Amino acid sequence: MKNKKTTEEVALGIRRRVFEHSMRNNGGYLSQACSAAEQLAWLYNEALNLGEPTMPMIPPPFGGVPAPGNDDYVTGAGYNGPFEPQYDRLFIAPAHYALVAYATLIEVGRMAEEGLEMFNKDGSSVEMIGAEHSPGMEVHNGTLGIGLSTGAGLAYGRRLRGDSGEVCVFMSDGEVQEGQTWEAIQACAHHGIDNVWAIMDVNDQQCDGAMSSVMEVRDIATKMRAFGATVVEIDAHDLNAMREAKAEPHEGQPLIILAHSSPTKGMEFLQRRFPRLHYVRFKSEEERDEMNQSIAKELGIDPVQFDTH
Amino acid sequence: MVEMVTRPYASAFEKYALANKDVICMSADLTSSCEIDGFRDRHPEQFMSMGMAEQNMMSFAGGLGLAGYRPFIHTFGVFTYRRPYDQLMASIAYPRRKVRIMGFLPGVTTPGGMTHQAIEDIAIMRAMPNMSILETGDATEVESLCEAADSIDGPVYCRVLRGSVPRLFDTPIKVGEMRELSAGDDVLVVTAGITTEEALRAKAALAGAGVSIRHLHLHTLKPFDSKRLLDHLQSVKHGVITLENHVINGGIGSLVAETIAEAGIEKKLVRLGLQDTYAHGGSRPYLMRYYGLDALALVRGIEGLMNIETNIDADDLDAVRVDAVHSSAKAEAL
Numbered sequence: 001m002k003n004k005k006t007t008e009e010v011a012l013g014i015r016r017r018v019f020e021h022s023m024r025n026n027g028g029y030l031s032q033a034c035s036a037a038e039q040l041a042w043l044y045n046e047a048l049n050l051g052e053p054t055m056p057m058i059p060p061p062f063g064g065v066p067a068p069g070n071d072d073y074v075t076g077a078g079y080n081g082p083f084e085p086q087y088d089r090l091f092i093a094p095a096h097y098a099l100v101a102y103a104t105l106i107e108v109g110r111m112a113e114e115g116l117e118m119f120n121k122d123g124s125s126v127e128m129i130g131a132e133h134s135p136g137m138e139v140h141n142g143t144l145g146i147g148l149s150t151g152a153g154l155a156y157g158r159r160l161r162g163d164s165g166e167v168c169v170f171m172s173d174g175e176v177q178e179g180q181t182w183e184a185i186q187a188c189a190h191h192g193i194d195n196v197w198a199i200m201d202v203n204d205q206q207c208d209g210a211m212s213s214v215m216e217v218r219d220i221a222t223k224m225r226a227f228g229a230t231v232v233e234i235d236a237h238d239l240n241a242m243r244e245a246k247a248e249p250h251e252g253q254p255l256i257i258l259a260h261s262s263p264t265k266g267m268e269f270l271q272r273r274f275p276r277l278h279y280v281r282f283k284s285e286e287e288r289d290e291m292n293q294s295i296a297k298e299l300g301i302d303p304v305q306f307d308t309h
Numbered sequence: 310m311v312e313m314v315t316r317p318y319a320s321a322f323e324k325y326a327l328a329n330k331d332v333i334c335m336s337a338d339l340t341s342s343c344e345i346d347g348f349r350d351r352h353p354e355q356f357m358s359m360g361m362a363e364q365n366m367m368s369f370a371g372g373l374g375l376a377g378y379r380p381f382i383h384t385f386g387v388f389t390y391r392r393p394y395d396q397l398m399a400s401i402a403y404p405r406r407k408v409r410i411m412g413f414l415p416g417v418t419t420p421g422g423m424t425h426q427a428i429e430d431i432a433i434m435r436a437m438p439n440m441s442i443l444e445t446g447d448a449t450e451v452e453s454l455c456e457a458a459d460s461i462d463g464p465v466y467c468r469v470l471r472g473s474v475p476r477l478f479d480t481p482i483k484v485g486e487m488r489e490l491s492a493g494d495d496v497l498v499v500t501a502g503i504t505t506e507e508a509l510r511a512k513a514a515l516a517g518a519g520v521s522i523r524h525l526h527l528h529t530l531k532p533f534d535s536k537r538l539l540d541h542l543q544s545v546k547h548g549v550i551t552l553e554n555h556v557i558n559g560g561i562g563s564l565v566a567e568t569i570a571e572a573g574i575e576k577k578l579v580r581l582g583l584q585d586t587y588a589h590g591g592s593r594p595y596l597m598r599y600y601g602l603d604a605l606a607l608v609r610g611i612e613g614l615m616n617i618e619t620n621i622d623a624d625d626l627d628a629v630r631v632d633a634v635h636s637s638a639k640a641e642a643l
Contacts, residue, residue, distance in 0.1 A: 067439065140400070143399055153368065153369035153370060155372070156369070157375070158376055180365055
């Protein structure tokens with residue numbers, strides 16, 4: 001697909017959309033937009049080789065789960081383009097980044113704006129925690145830690161088939177607390193699976209707060225290298241560093257880019273909430289109003305106009 | 310004397326996998342224990358060693374399924390669902406990947422004790438949407454298992470017998486069907502896996518005591534043909550007895566109870582199996598006797614159901630087969 005915007009513009013658009021949506025809906029995954037906007041913008045706008053979307057711009061309603069007889073069932077993979085040998089696949093491992101991922105789809109022209117209006121509405125496929133059938137989601141990743149293993153299996157299969165397309169997994173740093181993440185890396189290294197790569201949003205945040213306070217994971221890069229990955233550490237808001245990291249040779253190993261991010265990047269007002277940033281709600285009307293004014297100013301837009309009720 | 314077949318899975322799997330190149334053989338460090346060591350040595354390009362890391366293996370297999378492959382997972386049954394339950398659900402069952410889970414050492418067929426004995430696997434898999442379940446009861450079923458499992462449009466969990474396996478049947482598994490081994494009209498006996506051989510041990514003695522048995526052997530536990538079972542239930546006078554190598558909750562006993570209740574028919578049901586208990590380590594005949602899963606337990610169950618005395622005791626039953634603890638037919642004493 002032809003890029004209509006620069007990656008910087010896409011990233012800003014993601015933050016604006018997630019901010020506006022969170023303001024209107026009395027809260028949301030704001031911090032994930034702050035930390036991951038550049039990463040998702042870069043993946044969709046530059047890094048991945050994706051075909052034209054095969055799904056309608058306005059997402060269809062929930063069409064049932066995979067089951068015998070539900071022959072029309074499709075996943076959300078079509079928003080990332082057709083499953084053809086030359087194209088890359090993308091798994092969003094932390095499925096609670098869905099709002100950010102949907103905003104990205106809109107910014108890069110893969111989903112209509114109306115899609116976000118369906119977010120978390122009953123009967124909609126645009127679910128709060130991205131499901132397999134949600135736009136841009138290709139597999140179920142709602143339980144953290146299963147994404148890289150699935151990506152590795154798909155990559156191994158694609159290598160056997162001779163596909164040139166790679167498998168990319170967008171990960172979150174909290175996932176390294178799960179043993180499965182390490183099982184996946186060692187399996188990739190053991191089997192020389194190097195057509196899978198990952199970019200991990202290292203924001204030091206998890207549901208209970210700062211990761212160091214919940215469960216110290218120590219030096220992720222050193223651990224990953226010891227398990228057999230090629231690791232590059234970058235500033236998650238530096239697009240040139242991202243581009244260079246992807247070019248790192250990683251023959252026989254998976255490439256994992258550790259993108260050290262700020263959970264308040266672009267919305268510094270959220271620092272007041274640090275370190276409880278996993279899901280931002282407003283404690284009062286006054287706070288919502290203050291946040292609306294301040295963050296809108298940071299993002300260079302007008303404050304969100306609320307419906308009177 | 311019943312024919313014994315040595316390592317029927319080994320040769321059957323190799324033949325099937327070689328004829329189906331989208332089959333990928335996966336193992337979690339129990340390769341010789343699951344009789345695929347020869348396959349690994351002869352066909353390394355179709356074999357994947359996944360190590361002792363079942364969580365990754367399940368999601369990885371899901372990824373292979375997404376790529377259009379049909380992974381055959383080999384390990385002990387108990388290791389395929391207890392630790393990696395979440396991965397089994399999210400990466401395999403939900404998306405209906407064509408993953409064939411070969412669970413060896415079902416129930417008390419291992420002396421490995423609680424950690425090795427899959428005693429609630431059928432209950433777990435029955436509760437999992439999209440999962441099918443097959444169970445093998447003899448060498449012919451083991452030999453036909455790969456083709457039967459691979460014909461299923463979705464994931465399937467299989468209870469596989471290994472080592473020295475008796476040949477009881479001469480026709481392959483036909484998915485969705487059940488075997489009618491006798492057509493009496495006093496009591497319906499429903500068995501699967503190794504308990505079928507036990508019921509057969511009691512056959513002559515029961516006939517001698519004048520008890521007319523209708524015996525069904527199940528190899529397809531899900532999907533299950535309740536309608537067919539209902540026909541058999543309505544063909545007996547005294548009720549039904551289930552004998553399973555599994556806890557009595559959630560397995561074959563429950564399957565039959567559900568059929569009876571949903572049809573609203575009045576039939577007594579006796580459920581034999583592990584009575585809501587764990588087992589411990591010991592030989593198969595010892596465990597089957599101790600926990601009441603053997604031919605004698607079936608006879609006593611039938612006596613209770615019909616309120617009769619048959620005067621059958623252990624000596625009247627066909628001889629129990631005792632496998633050597635150390636045998637060339639199996640990889641280890643487990």
